Amino acid sequence: MSALWPTAIDWRAPRTWVALGTLALLLVLPLLAEFVSGDGADFWVKFATRVMIYALAAIGLNLILGFGGLVSFGHAMYVMLGSYAVAIPTEHGITSGWLHLVIALAAAFVLALVVGAISLRTTGIAFIMITLAFAQMLFFAAVSLKQYGGDDGLTVAARSDFGVISIAGHIGLYYVALTVVLLALYLSWRAVLSPFGLVLRASKANARRTLALGHPVFRFQLAAYVASALLCAVAGVLLANLTQFASPAYGAWTLSGELIVVVILGGLGTVFGPLIGAILLLALEEALPTLVEALLPAYKANWMLLLGLFIFLIALTLERGVYGSLPERARGRQQP
Amino acid sequence: MTTSALETVRLVKRFGGVTATDQVSLTVAPGELHALIGPNGAGKSTLIGQLAGELSPDAGDIRLFGQSVIGRPVHERARLGLGRTYQITQLAREFTALDNVLLGVNARRGGNTRFWGPARQDLESVARARAALDQVGLGERAEAQVAALAHGEQRQLEIAMALATEPRLLLLDEPLAGMSQGEAQAMVTLLRGLKKHYTMLLVEHDMDAVFTLADRVSVLVYGRIIATGTVAEIRANADVRAAYLGEETAA
Numbered sequence: 001m002s003a004l005w006p007t008a009i010d011w012r013a014p015r016t017w018v019a020l021g022t023l024a025l026l027l028v029l030p031l032l033a034e035f036v037s038g039d040g041a042d043f044w045v046k047f048a049t050r051v052m053i054y055a056l057a058a059i060g061l062n063l064i065l066g067f068g069g070l071v072s073f074g075h076a077m078y079v080m081l082g083s084y085a086v087a088i089p090t091e092h093g094i095t096s097g098w099l100h101l102v103i104a105l106a107a108a109f110v111l112a113l114v115v116g117a118i119s120l121r122t123t124g125i126a127f128i129m130i131t132l133a134f135a136q137m138l139f140f141a142a143v144s145l146k147q148y149g150g151d152d153g154l155t156v157a158a159r160s161d162f163g164v165i166s167i168a169g170h171i172g173l174y175y176v177a178l179t180v181v182l183l184a185l186y187l188s189w190r191a192v193l194s195p196f197g198l199v200l201r202a203s204k205a206n207a208r209r210t211l212a213l214g215h216p217v218f219r220f221q222l223a224a225y226v227a228s229a230l231l232c233a234v235a236g237v238l239l240a241n242l243t244q245f246a247s248p249a250y251g252a253w254t255l256s257g258e259l260i261v262v263v264i265l266g267g268l269g270t271v272f273g274p275l276i277g278a279i280l281l282l283a284l285e286e287a288l289p290t291l292v293e294a295l296l297p298a299y300k301a302n303w304m305l306l307l308g309l310f311i312f313l314i315a316l317t318l319e320r321g322v323y324g325s326l327p328e329r330a331r332g333r334q335q336p
Numbered sequence: 337m338t339t340s341a342l343e344t345v346r347l348v349k350r351f352g353g354v355t356a357t358d359q360v361s362l363t364v365a366p367g368e369l370h371a372l373i374g375p376n377g378a379g380k381s382t383l384i385g386q387l388a389g390e391l392s393p394d395a396g397d398i399r400l401f402g403q404s405v406i407g408r409p410v411h412e413r414a415r416l417g418l419g420r421t422y423q424i425t426q427l428a429r430e431f432t433a434l435d436n437v438l439l440g441v442n443a444r445r446g447g448n449t450r451f452w453g454p455a456r457q458d459l460e461s462v463a464r465a466r467a468a469l470d471q472v473g474l475g476e477r478a479e480a481q482v483a484a485l486a487h488g489e490q491r492q493l494e495i496a497m498a499l500a501t502e503p504r505l506l507l508l509d510e511p512l513a514g515m516s517q518g519e520a521q522a523m524v525t526l527l528r529g530l531k532k533h534y535t536m537l538l539v540e541h542d543m544d545a546v547f548t549l550a551d552r553v554s555v556l557v558y559g560r561i562i563a564t565g566t567v568a569e570i571r572a573n574a575d576v577r578a579a580y581l582g583e584e585t586a587a
């Protein structure tokens with residue numbers, strides 16, 4: 001077992017129940033949707049896929065934000081890049097999903113290496129502003145792609161072709177997205193507890209000391225930054241397939257902000273938090289408008305105020321986010 | 337002649353109008369415990385910062401084991417065998433004591449690009465980390481969070497982390513700072529033990545500790561070294577008494 005799990009799992013800890021319960025629900029979600037809402041099942045499966053895509057991007061962002069302690073305010077640009085890696089080749093008749101994936105990963109790798117190498121020279125507010133500036137530059141670069149729809153975006157004629165792994169149907173795409181999320185969770189869990197993760201977390205806890213011990217902190221941060229960008233790019237590939245659309249809007253700073261909210265809502269510095277955060281945020285964004293319309297019809301346009309209030313309250317009362325605040329052990333011991 | 341563990345040549349560091357390091361030339365011989373004393377604001381921590389690479393001097397040279405390290409970043413100097421502790425405790429507070437020390441062990445052992453196998457399952461590294469904790473008397477507290485450690489224990493951990501990197505030269509910036517009498521006594525005993533195995537530059541205000549531990553002492557006042565010598569020589573030095581020791585005994 002120890003070879004499979006990087007750390008001993010406390011089966012009685014509330015966090016473990018929540019994590020396993022969530023995963024169990026996600027595994028049977030399409031069945032559940034079919035059972036509960038019959039013809040409306042498609043809507044729920046698509047919604048859940050969207051949640052998975054947000055979760056994946058947030059799991060990526062969490063590497064640099066949650067474990068590296070660096071607030072990147074531009075990660076949506078990698079999501080956007082991933083979506084165009086599907087849309088543009090498809091426009092030219094290249095439908096291979098594997099090729100889309102390779103293009104997305106290669107482009108995100110190069111961009112992240114450059115952006116990371118420059119912005120990681122700074123910390124704090126400067127880092128936030130530089131990453132935001134790069135994302136805005138890429139946003140406007142996409143807007144200027146007139147031959148690919150400019151700011152109207154670009155529709156994707158058909159979903160990517162992954163051979164035997166068919167994502168043509170909504171359920172197929174959902175399970176692919178869920179599988180990728182599970183892989184990303186497992187990978188980041190192992191990475192965080194590895195020697196690499198130890199240095200990365202130490203660079204957040206005390207960068208000065210970590211350097212003084214002899215660790216080249218910058219390289220570790222850069223590696224984490226690139227890895228986080230790659231996960232976001234994969235999220236972009238999935239997003240373009242879900243919506244059959246790519247657009248500069250996927251790289252808007254508001255989406256970068258939403259990803260930060262997802263990570264913080266779930267719990268900074270926890271492996272599973274981003275998934276919980278994504279479920280919470282998207283569920284609220286979905287439910288609140290209906291709820292407000294039913295209860296206070298006059299204020300239905302103002303549901304976002306309520307969302308803001310909720311996020312505000314969580315941030316105020318739960319310092320470690322929703323998942324991060326759950327007890328991790330019978331007695332307090334660190335299990336990221 | 338053997339090369340010095342550390343040598344500074346006419347080192348200068350200015351902060352605006354303040355010359356915090358003023359033409360400092362200092363040598364630490366291999367195996368020596370060299371103490372650096374001086375009143376508050378004399379420039380001791382500033383000197384340590386330049387040796388470690390956190391501050392860059394305005395002029396002069398720093399040679400580590402015979403090699404100039406001017407312009408070399410902090411982590412490279414650590415790799416060359418420079419270990420240091422801080423006057424104000426610098427630890428990863430969210431970590432356990434053991435993980436703090438493990439970080440030091442891994443800095444020396446390498447393999448930090450591994451991202452699959454758990455750090456805690458590297459039994460050799462963990463064993464070394466535990467040994468370093470035992471060495472400073474923190475073995476029992478290995479799994480305690482830093483935040484739960486008493487101040488004195490944090491000061492011990494501060495040293496254990498530096499030892500874990502297997503340094504060839506240790507820079508200790510006021511290891512006794514803020515300690516109770518009992519804790520200080522234990523720390524002096526620890527330092528006396530370390531003295532047999534490590535070359536050290538010890539910055540310390542506690543004169544009793546300095547005079548029992550040091551092989552040689554340098555006295556820094558307003559950024560300048562006004563005297564260097566054995567404990568007996570320093571005790572007898574009139575300038576030192578006037579500038580520094582006098583005010584201590586008067587207080």
Ligand SMILES: Nc1ncnc2c1ncn2[C@@H]1O[C@H](COP(=O)(O)OP(=O)(O)OP(=O)(O)O)[C@@H](O)[C@H]1O
Pocket residue numbers: 351354356374375376377378379380381382383423
């Ligand atoms: N970053 C800085 N910017 C400006 N001035 C500084 C800075 N660091 C130190 N100084 C000044 O340099 C001088 C030396 O400070 P330093 O901290 O090195 O003294 P010290 O000998 O370590 O004192 P203490 O015994 O109180 O620790 C002081 O006058 C201090 O105010």
Ligand SMILES: [Mg+2]
Pocket residue numbers: 380381382423
């Ligand atoms: Mg000082």
